Amino acid sequence: MKKIYSFSLSLLITSSFITNNINAQENINQVPKPYRLTQHIQEKAIDKDYCLNFFNQKRENVYQDNQASSEIKTLETEITNLVNQHNEITLAIEDLEQNPDYSRQAAQAGLDHILETVYDELSQEQTGFLELDASSQEKYLVQDSRVQEWQTYLSEVQAEIDYLVHQQKLIEDEYNQAIYRLEELENQSSYINQEQSENNACELYAYSVPFKLDERIIFDTNNGSLEDILVNLDQTMQAIVPKAYSKVSFQQIYEIFNLFMSQEELDKILKGKELIRLDQNAYYEYSYARELSLSDIESLAHFAQRYYLDDQDDHRYNQAYHEIIQLKEDQFHYFFQINREVFIKIQEILLQYLNSNNLDQEKSLQAIQTFQSKYQIKLVFYDDQTSQWVANDFTSTGFYDEYINRVIEGKVIANEESGSTDHSSTQENPQEINDDESSNKRSVRNQQLQAIKDKLSSHESNKPSKAKTLADSNNNKAKKSPKKEDKSASKSSLKLPDTGESRAAYLIAITFVVIGVIILIPDLIQRYRHKKNIEHLHLD
DSSP states (O other), X not given: OHHHHHHHHHHHHHHHHHHHHHHHHHHHHBOSSOOOOSOOOOSSOOOHHHHHHHHHHHHHHHHHHHHHHHHHHHHHHHHHHHHHHHHHHHHHHHHHHHOTTTSHHHHHHHHHHHHHHHHHHHHHHSTTTTTSOHHHHHHHHHTSHHHHHXXXXXXXXXXXXXXXXXXXXXXXXXXXXXHHHHXXXXXXXHHHHHHHHHSOGGGGSTTOOOOOOGGGOOOOTTSSXXXXXXHHHHHHHHHHSOHHHHTSXXXXXXXXXXXXXXXXXXXXXXXTOOOEEOOHHHHHHHTTTSOOOXXXXXXXXXXXXXXXXHHOOHHHHHXXXXXXXXXXXXXXHHHHHHTHHHHHHHHHHHHHHHHHSOOOHHHHHHHHHHHHHHHTOOOEEEETTTTEEEEOOSSSOSSHHHHHTOOOOOOOBOGGGTTOOOTTOSOOOHHHHHHHHHHHHHHHHHHHHHHHHHHHOGGGGGOOOSOEEHHHHHHHTTOOOSSOSOHHHHHOOOBOOXXXXXXXXXXXXXXXXXXXXXXXXXHHHHHHHHHHHHHHHHHO
């Protein structure tokens, strides 16, 4: 019984120790950084030019690989034909050498027979023939017309065999050359595939896309509606336009920077946030490697407004806006170079259909506008003068000129007016009133959303206030401040999502505890029964 107690006690101690370790491990795993749903890349991104060279080399490799694959198939067919020809010639040679009717062997047997016949005849007809030496006898034999005929026949058979042997040798030479070339191509294809798999880090970046072959994009534009054509093209566009690019529009950037807030609203939104800025290095990485989200753009706009409230410099504020517009344009130029041929092929298909079909102008304009707005790239334009669709030369997205030329007038919003007062102008028109109402609604929405964020996440108040770049803030946005602002913030901590390891260890500990309890149950039952028996005896 003592052994059972000892064993159970050991199980309980072990489970307690495991549980303590789990708790300790969970405390270790708690990190102050928030879990960001952004694409992870190395601390220092691979150079953009290197990535573009990588994709260009990959394009060449794909074409070379396709050409090699085509040549490999041709060589394999050629090798098969050469093997068949070689086998046919081998059979023909064997037939000419061994056939009992017309082979070299049969011709030699016929010549031997006629030589014996003529030899016997000369032995009987010509006196002294047998006393002649072999050389003299041969001169008499070869003068016989029958011997000459068989000699000629044997020479013809031998000449045909020699010709076939020569042809067989030529085929063997071709076969060896084809085998050598085939091995070269297979090694080249293997090296290309290995090189692509070893240097694919650039493919993981936010604005990188897989390389596509333009010759595989084949659509029948003679049949089907415009909607059908756009649905087919949409599948290809999804593959060659990064989601990080298409989900942020030029219009959204403009609206974010055009939404002005009061000092009170900005202070509330930016409370506890570290100062971020888009320096040269951050701009470079966000142009191809790191994802620039709407929340990042909002943060940049909010800090730009804070600066504007201090200096009311319209030029500086518009410079911040134009910088983001230019950044989005640079993102396009990066991924466009990866699949330039595919974009041009899609454009050609779309132009051919639009200009060769009598379409309803209003409906087609709306459909094309929706399609191009989805991907923030204008493939085609409609020329009102010629009533024809024309191609974008892809020197820009087509949206760039419209938004880069916009100038945002700065506004200083009074705290109590919630974005409805414009101090930069003494006159108001209905359009400005509508804009102010829209700004008011958006301001209220931002305030409510921020209040919810503040309530659900206390780490916002524990961030350092020193200036950092926007790129660095993605990795260090939630470092805790040594000073705690309130008790609730000090109690909360962020941790990465549970991977399941702690839960598994916890279940193992619980299992040990349950086993210990099960082992203790029979002993407890026996003790209970023994106690009952003693009480019964006392009662008796």
